[in-house]
Amino acid sequence: MRKFAAFVLFYTLAVILFGAYVRISGSGAGCGEHWPSCEGEVVPGDLMKNHAKAIEFTHRTTSGLSGIFVIILVIGVFRSKTASASAKRMAVASFILIITEGLLGASLVLFRWVGLDASAGRGIMMPLHLGNTYLLLTSLALTVKSLSAPGETLKLNPNRAVRIGAILLLITGMFGALAALGDTLFPGTRGIVTEGHTYLKLRNVHPFIAILTAGHILAVATRQRDNYTDKLFGRYHICDVVAVLTGLQAIIGVANIALSAPPFMQILHLLGSDALWIAFGMWLFTQPQTSQRSAG
Numbered sequence: 634m635r636k637f638a639a640f641v642l643f644y645t646l647a648v649i650l651f652g653a654y655v656r657i658s659g660s661g662a663g664c665g666e667h668w669p670s671c672e673g674e675v676v677p678g679d680l681m682k683n684h685a686k687a688i689e690f691t692h693r694t695t696s697g698l699s700g701i702f703v704i705i706l707v708i709g710v711f712r713s714k715t716a717s718a719s720a721k722r723m724a725v726a727s728f729i730l731i732i733t734e735g736l737l738g739a740s741l742v743l744f745r746w747v748g749l750d751a752s753a754g755r756g757i758m759m760p761l762h763l764g765n766t767y768l769l770l771t772s773l774a775l776t777v778k779s780l781s782a783p784g785e786t787l788k789l790n791p792n793r794a795v796r797i798g799a800i801l802l803l804i805t806g807m808f809g810a811l812a813a814l815g816d817t818l819f820p821g822t823r824g825i826v827t828e829g830h831t832y833l834k835l836r837n838v839h840p841f842i843a844i845l846t847a848g849h850i851l852a853v854a855t856r857q858r859d860n861y862t863d864k865l866f867g868r869y870h871i872c873d874v875v876a877v878l879t880g881l882q883a884i885i886g887v888a889n890i891a892l893s894a895p896p897f898m899q900i901l902h903l904l905g906s907d908a909l910w911i912a913f914g915m916w917l918f919t920q921p922q923t924s925q926r927s928a929g
Contacts, residue, residue, distance in 0.1 A: 634709045634716065635780040638724075641702045642773040645731075646907055648695045649766055652738070653903050655692045656817055657896045661747025663689030668739045669697075696735065703731045706776065713780075719787040720779035723772050730769040737762045751818050751832060759814050760807035767806060770907055771914035778915055787918045792860075794853045799917050801846040805839070806906055812839040813903070816894035843886055850879045850913070860921040871916050878909040 655661055663685035664671035671677045671690050680687040710716045710724040737758065741747055746755035779787060790796065815836035816822065819829070826833040854876040863871045882905040889898040 634706075634713050635777060637709065638706055638773065638777045638780055641699075641706050641727075642770070642777055642911075644702060645699050645773060646770065646904075646911075648692070648699050649770075649907065650900055650904055651692055651695060653813075653900050654896070655688055656747075656813070657899055658685070658688060659748050659817075660685040660688035660692075661741060662745070663687070664693070664742070666743060666745060668742045669693065696738065700731050700735060703727050703773075710776070710780070715783045717779050717783045717786065719785070720776055720783070723776040723779055723787070727769065727772040727776060730765060730772055733765050734762075734769055737765055749818060751830060756811060756814065756832060756835075759810040763806050763810040764803060766907075767803060767910050767914075770911050771917075774911045774914055775918055778918070788920060790917050790919055790921070792853075792857065792921060794849075795857070795917060798846070798850045798853055799913060801842070801849055802910060802913055805842050805846045806910065808835070808839040808842055809902075809906060812836040813894075813899055816899060821893050840886065840890065843883070847879050847883045851876055854879070857921070861916075861919060862922060863915075863919045865912065865915065871912070871919060874912045875909070875916055878905065878912055881905055882909050 663683065664677075665673075667673055671686065671693070677683075677686055677690060680690060707724045707728050710720050713720075741755070741758060741762070744754055744758075746752060746758055775787060779785070811832060812835070815830075815832040819833055822833060822836070825837050854872040858870065858872040861870070861872055865871055865874050882902075885898070885902050885905045889902045892898055
């Protein structure tokens with residue numbers, strides 16, 4: 634079941650990245666205002682002739698499969714004799730969040746917040762969608778973590794600096810979603826923008842918050858390293874993974890700005906963001922050695 638949970642996590646991540654391509658390519662309106670049907674059809678007959686429709690339909694299909702996989706995961710976890718209460722809670726949380734993920738995606742279509750729409754509603758929905766995505770990935774990752782260590786109970790990290798890091802990372806991601814929207818609506822924009830659409834101006838905020846967040850996470854990961862023994866994938870120290878992913882994400886972010894956010898860099902930047910969040914989410918539910926000793 635642990636391997637299947639890991640598969641669901643990585644599959645869902647792939648679906649999320651493909652969703653970014655849907656936004657970047659402007660294919661979100663490919664099925665019109667219909668949901669869950671595509672232009673009123675279950676399987677459109679002109680997919681080979683309509684590029685945008687084919688992309689949007691593929692995304693809906695893969696997203697639906699993600700939901701099915703999560704349902705299978707929940708059933709499997711509850712039927713497992715070795716799954717802990719933590720694993721069951723995280724599996725249920727994943728189920729709830731995959732539903733809200735689908736509803737948020739549907740709202741984008743039904744309210745026409747797709748394509749080149751620059752309404753305020755879309756600006757509100759994008760950060761909310763990103764936040765839900767982060768929580769979904771965390772729940773799936775913690776399901777894997779709980780299934781890997783059935784005897785352990787998930788508890789929130791008591792370190793205030795780690796919790797602050799999670800909040801900063803979430804805020805950074807939400808502003809990143811707005812920055813990505815600005816790059817989609819106004820491609821090729823360079824540098825700091827002081828005039829023009831609100832989304833272009835909000836785009837300026839993301840890099841500054843990202844610098845603050847990266848500095849905080851790197852400092853905490855470095856100073857707190859000796860307080861943790863947990864390793865990801867059984868090999869890599871969790872603080873090292875967080876620090877390396879933070880550094881890589883910073884480099885990707887700089888490159889994304891320097892290249893004026895081309896599609897492949899936007900997707901790579903999102904991948905880095907999601908990977909960092911997954912690793913940080915694991916750290917957020919890891920207990921330091923000092924806490925373990927005092928508890929014993």
